[in-house]
Amino acid sequence: MSALIIPTMCYKDAAAAIEFLCNAFGFSRHLVSQEEDGSVPHAQLTFGNSMIMLNSEKDNDYGKLVTTPAGNGGMNTMSPYLILSDSEIDQHYEKAKAAGAEIVYELQVQEYGGKAYSCKDPEGYLWNFGSYTPWK
Numbered sequence: 001m002s003a004l005i006i007p008t009m010c011y012k013d014a015a016a017a018i019e020f021l022c023n024a025f026g027f028s029r030h031l032v033s034q035e036e037d038g039s040v041p042h043a044q045l046t047f048g049n050s051m052i053m054l055n056s057e058k059d060n061d062y063g064k065l066v067t068t069p070a071g072n073g074g075m076n077t078m079s080p081y082l083i084l085s086d087s088e089i090d091q092h093y094e095k096a097k098a099a100g101a102e103i104v105y106e107l108q109v110q111e112y113g114g115k116a117y118s119c120k121d122p123e124g125y126l127w128n129f130g131s132y133t134p135w136k
Contacts (some may be wrong), residue, residue: 024099050064069124
């Protein structure tokens with residue numbers, strides 16, 4: 001079986017989230033659909049050879065199945081781990097911190113290998129970045 005997993009996320013202000021994710025974390029816009037009111041019904045952002053999809057919070061059938069961390073008492077029910085090279089992790093951490101990411105676990109060497117840090121974006125989603133890769 002050949003499969004890919006693409007996390008999907010819902011944001012109150014998806015347009016602002018896209019700006020932050022691109023500027024702070026280094027995502028690239030692959031496809032962004034935007035309505036006249038500024039809402040984003042669907043967006044695809046890439047990070048290396050990976051992708052996330054996101055949308056603005058909507059009161060529709062799908063919107064009744066998902067929520068933002070703010071809609072869940074600030075709690076996350078999943079948190080992506082994005083892999084960077086050993087030579088990229090320190091600079092990535094500094095860029096995210098400078099862009100206003102809330103660092104919740106400082107960059108540090110992990111006992112299982114590599115360095116890692118965790119942070120929250122402006123809407124409270126938890127992101128994990130590290131140089132450890134389970135594929136090696």
